[in-house]
Amino acid sequence: MNILVCITHVPDTTSRIAFTENNTKFDKNGVQFIIGPYDDYALARAVELKEANGGKVTVLNVGEAETEPTLRKALAIGADEAIRVNAFPSDSYFVAKQIADVAKQGEYDLILMGRESIDFNGGMVHGMVGEMLGLPSFSPVMVLEMEGNTAKITREIEGGKEKLEVNLPFVAGCQEPIAEWKIPNMRGIMSARTKPLNVVEPTDNTKLTEIAQYELPAPKGAVKMIDADNVEELVNLLKNEAKVI
């Protein structure tokens, strides 16, 4: 199986988010970047499928040179090859177009992504790529098993889940428990240094959105502590102060 996995390079889930230059730029100061957690599930599943069925896993990121350590980490986890489209990922449509154009250059049986990025939380790149390539797309996918050329997938629906069967090729936005996150071992880290990482230039510069300005939410007020023997006080506050019950 020839699998393309699209990964984001995003701030670690524990990062404090701040902005600079009059709230127009993300403040990278002190921020650790990681493979998006959902993309990490997609990657882990791709590596398992390769191990079971043979084939190749290619990881792809649309980003500037600073994302290369993140791509190398994906190679250490078990991808065979990496592609970086050398551009700032400034709009979901722009990113999707780059991914679709890379996908057209290779014969991929499966294109795996995360259900959403954890920076902009768009959840839309998989659908965009599916439509651009004329392929089915599914999200959020929690199980993906292969039986010959047919995939058995389970997708989450609100309040439950649904099982589907579909033939390759298609696009899937993944989430747990599709696979367990893989931690790179020493051998993986060593071999990642020599695996190919190809840099290509963007094919199209169309963007449909522009960022104006970032904002931080208003700070939370102090917590009111209530004695465990006085739950009536909590009920009173919820009813008469917060007015939520």
Next chain:
Amino acid sequence: MSVLVFIETEDGKIKKSSREAISYGAAIGEVTAIALGSVSNEELASAGVNGATKVLHAADEKLNAGLIQPYTEVIAKAFESTGAEVLVTAKSSLADAVVGRVSVKLGAALASNVSELPKTDSGFVVKQSIYTGKAFVNTTLTTDKKILAIKKNAIELKTDGAAASVEAFDVALDDALFGAKITSSEKAEGDVLLPEADIVVSGGRGLKGPENWGIIEDLAKTLGAATGCSKPVSDMDWRPHHEHVGQTGVKVSPSLYIAVGISGAIQHLAGVNSSKYIVVINKDEEAPFFKAADYGIVGDAFEVLPKLNEALKKALA
């Protein structure tokens, strides 16, 4: 401005989040809504209460399941045939999977997680929640056609409209769009849907085991709330995966979130930080969750919850 709103239904009822999307649409223009699959005319006409003038109904039974490509086709056709400028939908698992495709089909800019009405004095600017609720971004949509996916529980419901007219909307759907076969479907019946809920009661590892969830469920029942949990709880299969709240699970934005025996790891907080009020019940006064809470009780969940449930029952009787 002419607005098309995509309505999602659940057990034959229009979802609350879709009613919010209609209210949003009505605040910016004249709303036609589109509904897919089997649902009664009476229910669809009630979209008028929230501000829809007309509801188009693609009643084909094949559309009862939320299949992504057929939905894309119907929604794009409805957008074009109504001459709409903006498509509005609630942000949901289904809408996420569909609107990206619609956006490419129509050449429309798409903004997700929209939390306020647009500003239109210079361009069309919307405020989106990003970094899992840790920040906002103001984004300009530069195309003539636009798509907005609205964050749940962010928009006040309009409730004073008159009934909408309902019209059949038939679209010829190519079999090729139904390439994926649904083989089974499981759904919790009758429960309050977690992403839609106005009140959520969540339990963490502090509850010690799935056999102890009765106290969470009792409290949820009293409040008409949905139940949620932390990631380890669903990882250990104490609770189903669709109840997992946080960075890598469901992001909720209820009026009231009650967290019981959850420590308040940053990844959990990321999924609940747009709740209006947060109550934390934890036996450890140092638990980080208290810093994110409005009201807190230091105590043993197994003693506090039954007492709280009784007090609430009395107050709500």
